[in-house]
Amino acid sequence: MENITFEKKVSKGSKFNQIYIPKEMAEIVEVGDLVQIKLLEKYTEIYYKNQKKLLEFKEYLVREMFSSLNRFKEIKNIFIVGSFLEEDIYNDIDVIITITERKTLNKYTEHLERKIRDFLVKKFNQKFHILIFNEEKLEKSIKIDPLIRVMFNNYVSNKEKKFDSKKIIDKKHIRFLLMMPEDLLEISVSSKIFYNNLKRLIAIEIFLKNMDLNIKIISSQIENELETNLLNKIKNNDEIDEKEILVLRKIIKKKIERIKKII
């Protein structure tokens, strides 16, 4: 008797959710028989926010990720953001996770981030970038942080989540964000850092001007400001010479000045 098994999906009933006995088994599993139900695989939905449908492969990968992350009981919501959603060739998969824990001490989140990243890398053999917040913190970030706002303009997630779109201008936070671009006026770092900080400055400016903020707008602004050759170099983290660094610093300086005038 133990060998009588079949797999079916749970379906929605009017009062209760239900599982139907397959027709061909009607005489084997009959009314009155005692059966046991075992959960084999958790069904995972994918929610899209301002995001065109993913390619079949990507959708499969996301569904598998969401499903396998069920083992981490601390996880509340999972959001996939960034280049994985848009580009055919992506470097890594940006995953933002909210957790039930209210206290997100650095050591705790760092440990959890590492645990989740190692698990995903081992299972899917891809590069992952994990960021963990508690929900309250994330909601606040979306209100005051232009970069996190850009990230959350479009995403896919494991659960439907509505964020308050209210914007709060926190001058201290903006000044904190300006610290890195200001340092780039003095120090030489790899060219990709210049690219990332140009994006940061454009995002801050758009945020402060109360305009629509998304990655496409930011990318097109950078394209307008930089000559293609230099843009490609800093995008790909290629080496740049002193003259090119000067060009970038000039743009960064102007942007910082404009932002400071607004705040």
Add this chain to the structure above:
Amino acid sequence: MGKNKDIEQLINLMCKSLRHKIGAIVNESEIYAEKYAKDAETIMKEAEKVLHKQNLNNYDKKIIKEKLKVKLKKELEEKDFLGDKKFDIMDEEIEKAIQKFNLF
């Protein structure tokens, strides 16, 4: 680049990196700490590259430590948007960086 210039650059990079790190720590209760702690790491990696360019003697190391402390204190004073606890952890963070770079 000469040794003195490299030392100046090393101090400058370490100082900026520590300022970012301290900023992220003292604003731990704020939302941006985790995300922007990465800025500190980026600059510290650049500092490490400069560090490996020169053979530093004990005198150089002593100078670096002294100058780093003065420069960082001044920069932290200027950044009034960073929490007040910044000075409480400054020495500890300098010490950690010094140990990491074998500059003791």
